[in-house]
Amino acid sequence: MSADTPQNEGGPARRRWLIALLPLVVFLALAAIFLRQLELGGASSTIPSALIGKPVPQFELAPLEGLSGPDGSQIAGLSTETLKGRVTIVNVWASWCGPCRVEHPLLMGLARDFSARADVRLVGINYKDKTENALRFLGALGNPFAAIGVDPAGRAAIDWGVYGVPETFVVDAEGRIAYKHVGPLTQDNFASKFLPELEKIVAGQGG
Numbered sequence: 001m002s003a004d005t006p007q008n009e010g011g012p013a014r015r016r017w018l019i020a021l022l023p024l025v026v027f028l029a030l031a032a033i034f035l036r037q038l039e040l041g042g043a044s045s046t047i048p049s050a051l052i053g054k055p056v057p058q059f060e061l062a063p064l065e066g067l068s069g070p071d072g073s074q075i076a077g078l079s080t081e082t083l084k085g086r087v088t089i090v091n092v093w094a095s096w097c098g099p100c101r102v103e104h105p106l107l108m109g110l111a112r113d114f115s116a117r118a119d120v121r122l123v124g125i126n127y128k129d130k131t132e133n134a135l136r137f138l139g140a141l142g143n144p145f146a147a148i149g150v151d152p153a154g155r156a157a158i159d160w161g162v163y164g165v166p167e168t169f170v171v172d173a174e175g176r177i178a179y180k181h182v183g184p185l186t187q188d189n190f191a192s193k194f195l196p197e198l199e200k201i202v203a204g205q206g207g
Contacts, residue, residue, distance in 0.1 A: 050161065051177045056083050057159035061149025064126055066135055078123055078149030084175040087202050089122045089168060091145070092157060094129045095137035097165045099184035104141045106185045111144035119173075119202055123147040127165050128154045170198055173205045 051057075063077035076082070083090070091107060093100040107122065114120045124145040126134050129152070151157055160169070163182055170179040178201045181194055 052180065053176060053178070055175050056080055056171055056177055057156070059149075059156040059159060061125065061151055061156055064134055064148045064150050065131055067138065067143065067148060075143075075145070076147045078125065078147055080175065082147065083123075083171045084173065086118065086173050087120045087178075087198070087205055088171045089120065089198070090125060090171060091122065092125045092127050092160070092162050092165050092167045092169075094127045094165050095133040096129065097127075100166045101137075101141070103166055103184040103186070104144075106187070106190055107144040108142050111146075119205065120198075121146045124149075125156065125160075126150045127157050127162070128152060168194070170201050172201055 058080050060079040061077050063074055065074070067075045069075050078090075089110070093104075111122050114122065122144055124147075126148055129150070131150070134150075149156070154162075161180075166184050168181045168185060169177055172178045179194075179197045181189070185194060
């Protein structure tokens with residue numbers, strides 16, 4: 001009997017060890033999937049949107065209170081109607097979003113490049129953010145946006161089909177979503193994909 005005791009106890013002990021190990025195995029599997037996506041180098045930006053070619057959703061967002069333009073006046077908010085009449089780049093961002101900080105210099109450069117053009121403008125949707133944090137972010141890094149609508153609960157972003165910040169849309173002059181980029185803009189994808197798509201959309205408007 002005593003000789004059999006260690007053998008009988010080995011089964012439950014092994015099961016307990018395997019159960020304890022299971023969370024680690026799941027974590028490693030998820031980590032491997034995440035690392036694989038990073039290795040694909042921007043594959044997330046190819047996620048399709050069901051809204052491409054369709055009118056922008058009906059929405060109306062208040063301005064970011066306390067954000068002034070060059071003339072000292074409050075910068076306007078956003079609505080469906082304000083996204084008509086010219087090509088509009090709509091960037092969905094937040095102060096707490098690390099990749100938003102990384103892509104911000106590109107947005108600043110884009111705003112400078114298109115500042116003299118009447119056919120394109122850059123606007124922002126501030127997503128699930130606090131006013132003071134958003135103002136601090138723009139105060140430190142600069143404000144590239146001609147208008148900003150605040151979406152504190154993320155309801156407008158849901159209607160836009162936003163997966164997560166940052167995301168950037170191009171809306172044509174008729175108010176239709178013509179292009180969507182998921183994830184941060186980088187030097188590579190900006191030059192190779194985003195800018196050519198933007199110029200193609202502008203050219204299609206007779207710009």
